Amino acid sequence: MPSAPQPGDPAPELALPDLSGETHGLADLPGRPVLVSFLRHAG
Numbered sequence: 001m002p003s004a005p006q007p008g009d010p011a012p013e014l015a016l017p018d019l020s021g022e023t024h025g026l027a028d029l030p031g032r033p034v035l036v037s038f039l040r041h042a043g
Contacts, residue, residue: 005012015025016036026034 011026011034013026014036015023017023
């Protein structure tokens with residue numbers, strides 16, 4: 001199991017779909033601030 005990231009470490013790569021279903025990854029946004037929000041989806 002990998003160790004937990006420490007402050008200042010680069011974020012691990014991840015890719016998530018947006019509300020339109022298009023997938024975006026952190027690698028697509030180098031050097032830009034990114035906010036990831038997890039919303040509970042009822043359905």
